[in-house]
Each structure stands twice: as structure tokens, then as C-alpha cells.
Amino acid sequence: MRVTQMNAFPEKEGTPYRVQYRSVQRHYPLNPVNNTAKKLSRVFSKFETDDYILAAIIIVLILEGCDDYILLAALGYLFVMGFDWG
Numbered sequence: 001m002r003v004t005q006m007n008a009f010p011e012k013e014g015t016p017y018r019v020q021y022r023s024v025q026r027h028y029p030l031n032p033v034n035n036t037a038k039k040l041s042r043v044f045s046k047f048e049t050d051d052y053i054l055a056a057i058i059i060v061l062i063l064e065g066c067d068d069y070i071l072l073a074a075l076g077y078l079f080v081m082g083f084d085w086g
Helices: 032-045 049-063 069-082
Strands: none
């Protein structure tokens, strides 16, 4: 059994119905992991020396069990606001 989609509005009377196909183009990323890796590499390429120093200080304080949350919040604020996100 053959099924075809017919044109409801033919261009001229007396012309046979024509099958209309729509081309659908879907753009899927080939590998979403690579896209994420590319985005992360762009972010890390914008890091400067002071960003690495602040990140290292925050990580060391957290690993040492620092209970001074105000200090951690202030350092985190400096890290986020000092980084060039654009």
C-alpha cells in the first residue's frame, strides 16, 4: 500500500496533485562532551595569575577545614567579580 501526501491547493485546476516535502534540518552536536570541554577550555584560558592564586587559597582553606565562612565568601566574591566572564 502506497501513501502519498497530496497538495490541498493545486496551483492550477486540472493539474494533478503534487506531493510536497519539507526538508527538516536538525543540528545536533556530534559529541556534547567535546562542546563542554571546549567551553571549559575557553574559560580556563581566560584565567590570569591572580585568579589561580585566589582559587588555590579558597581550595586550601576548604580542605583545611576553615570555619570562617565570611572569609570564604569574601574570597569567593573577589574570585567571581574579578574574573573576566566576557
